Amino acid sequence: MNSNQKPLDFAEIxxxxxxxGENGPIRELSIPERKEQPAEGKLPFVAALSKEKRFVQQAxxxxxxxxxxxxxxxxxxxxPTYEQMNESQRRWYFYWRSEVRSGRFPYTDLSYxxxxxxxxxxxxxxxxxxxxxxxxxxxxxxxxxxxxxLNQYLAEWVCDFVLVHRLDVPLIDILARxxxxxxxxxxxxxxxRLMGENPALLTLDQILTLSDxxxxxxxxxxxxxxxxxxxxxxxxxxxVHSYLQKTTGKGLVDTFYKxxxxxxxxxxxxxxxxxxxxxxxxxxxxxxxxxxxxxLHYYVTQLVRCxxxxxxELTGFKGRLRGVTLxxxxxxxxxxxxxxxxxxxxxSVPAVSIDxxxxxxxxxxxxxxxxxxxxxxxxxPAHERNEEGNIxxxxxxxxxHDHAGHSGPEEGxxxxxxxxxxxxxxAMEPQRFAWDTSLLDxxxxxxxxxxxxxxxxxxxxxxSRMPYSELERIAETYGSMxxxxxxxxxxxxxxxxxxxxxxxxxxxxxxxxxxxxxKKA
Numbered sequence: 001m002n003s004n005q006k007p008l009d010f011a012e013i014x015x016x017x018x019x020x021g022e023n024g025p026i027r028e029l030s031i032p033e034r035k036e037q038p039a040e041g042k043l044p045f046v047a048a049l050s051k052e053k054r055f056v057q058q059a060x061x062x063x064x065x066x067x068x069x070x071x072x073x074x075x076x077x078x079x080p081t082y083e084q085m086n087e088s089q090r091r092w093y094f095y096w097r098s099e100v101r102s103g104r105f106p107y108t109d110l111s112y113x114x115x116x117x118x119x120x121x122x123x124x125x126x127x128x129x130x131x132x133x134x135x136x137x138x139x140x141x142x143x144x145x146x147x148x149x150l151n152q153y154l155a156e157w158v159c160d161f162v163l164v165h166r167l168d169v170p171l172i173d174i175l176a177r178x179x180x181x182x183x184x185x186x187x188x189x190x191x192x193r194l195m196g197e198n199p200a201l202l203t204l205d206q207i208l209t210l211s212d213x214x215x216x217x218x219x220x221x222x223x224x225x226x227x228x229x230x231x232x233x234x235x236x237x238x239x240v241h242s243y244l245q246k247t248t249g250k251g252l253v254d255t256f257y258k259x260x261x262x263x264x265x266x267x268x269x270x271x272x273x274x275x276x277x278x279x280x281x282x283x284x285x286x287x288x289x290x291x292x293x294x295x296l297h298y299y300v301t302q303l304v305r306c307x308x309x310x311x312x313e314l315t316g317f318k319g320r321l322r323g324v325t326l327x328x329x330x331x332x333x334x335x336x337x338x339x340x341x342x343x344x345x346x347x348s349v350p351a352v353s354i355d356x357x358x359x360x361x362x363x364x365x366x367x368x369x370x371x372x373x374x375x376x377x378x379x380x381p382a383h384e385r386n387e388e389g390n391i392x393x394x395x396x397x398x399x400x401h402d403h404a405g406h407s408g409p410e411e412g413x414x415x416x417x418x419x420x421x422x423x424x425x426x427a428m429e430p431q432r433f434a435w436d437t438s439l440l441d442x443x444x445x446x447x448x449x450x451x452x453x454x455x456x457x458x459x460x461x462x463x464s465r466m467p468y469s470e471l472e473r474i475a476e477t478y479g480s481m482x483x484x485x486x487x488x489x490x491x492x493x494x495x496x497x498x499x500x501x502x503x504x505x506x507x508x509x510x511x512x513x514x515x516x517x518x519k520k521a
């Protein structure tokens with residue numbers, strides 16, 4: 001105590017005097033009679049210490065309680081329980097819960113939904129675990145779009161519910177609803193299960209988590225192959241899995257994953273009002289981390305690329321992926337399977353039936369309309385011929401030429417005589433080129449062997465930065481078009497070196513050095 005402060009004086013009270021005496025220092029106080037709350041709003045008294053235990057005991061005591069129709073009252077709480085509700089909110093909650101149990105889902109606040117979910121987690125409101133799971137999913141279906149937060153919480157809680165009750169429910173479907181299907185130990189658990197039981201049930205996205213090659217970024221996927229890759233890639237994985245089981249006794253995972261897995265303890269019902277004495281604080285799991293297995297990654301990559309190459313071939317898509325190193329029997333197995341599937345799909349296409357009577361009537365009607373609209377007709381000029389040297393004739397032309405008594409060409413249109421025809425351009429002599437590939441690797445040598453004189457001349461013109469008119473001259477010399485010749489070169493390049501040599505109208509910069517030995521003969 002500070003010496004400058006004054007000492008404190010204490011008063012003495014004599015408690016020995018009678019309490020009801022006139023001179024007694026303390027006068028007796030009367031305690032008012034306690035009035036009981038209405039039973040409707042009264043919460044059961046519980047002696048438990050923790051918030052979670054109090055909630056569970058209260059939930060069990062009010063498990064069968066129903067509610068008459070009541071007005072909606074807003075309710076928002078970070079950790080919602082019955083104790084956070086006032087009497088009006090509890091009346092609404094039990095009315096709303098009665099509606100939910102009857103299959104009706106009126107509008108309500110998110111905090112009410114959480115309280116109902118906490119009840120289901122602790123076994124309140126159902127007799128068999130499957131019923132509890134279905135009620136949780138019903139709440140998700142009814143309110144998930146309105147409250148996006150439910151997607152995050154329910155994915156975890158429903159998966160935990162399935163695990164502790166050992167329900168036969170695919171966790172992958174639950175995770176996919178929340179956008180969490182490609183991460184975490186639950187996905188690893190499901191990936192391991194599907195790869196071991198039936199890989200055909202996997203989706204392309206799930207398979208690509210085991211692949212170093214992302215087929216979704218390929219040109220084939222973007223243009224025409226998306227549906228084919230999504231349909232057939234899982235079937236190819238399942239086919240090879242079954243083949244390995246029959247020939248070696250081991251599936252894909254057992255063949256390439258040599259570890260014993262990782263033991264973990266999964267915390268149950270995180271971020272909920274959960275009493276750990278119900279199912280325990282954690283759930284033991286052993287996970288095979290197959291997404292971190294390089295040999296399995298490499299093999300699945302090869303399967304995906306092989307399947308895509310065959311699908312490209314069957315659809316006539318230009319270009320092939322290089323670097324596929326599967327055993328010949330495995331590659332043959334995949335190719336034969338896809339050949340058979342495509343052949344069966346073509347046979348299943350329904351035949352087109354034509355009503356010949358209706359077709360004849362339509363032809364007759366069209367001829368009558370044509371005769372009314374046609375004023376005068378004339379023969380096609382003799383010099384207008386197609387690439388095969390024939391005058392192109394359409395069905396309309398045939399119909400028009402079948403009529404008799406036509407006059408000559410319209411006035412002012414002079415028929416071209418044979419002496420007035422434009423003389424044909426003399427054929428140009430193609431140049432000769434040679435490509436010394438002695439210093440190139442096997443892939444480029446194979447590429448050069450697939451090229452003809454026209455292709456070599458185009459490559460020489462492009463690497464020499466010649467104008468586009470030179471490409472037109474080359475194409476005309478060989479009776480082709482510049483774009484067609486470039487496509488043929490790139491197709492050969494994709495099949496051998498696995499990439500495009502010509503980018504736009506120029507040789508790709510990284511490959512210009514390979515063409516230095518291409519010279520005029």
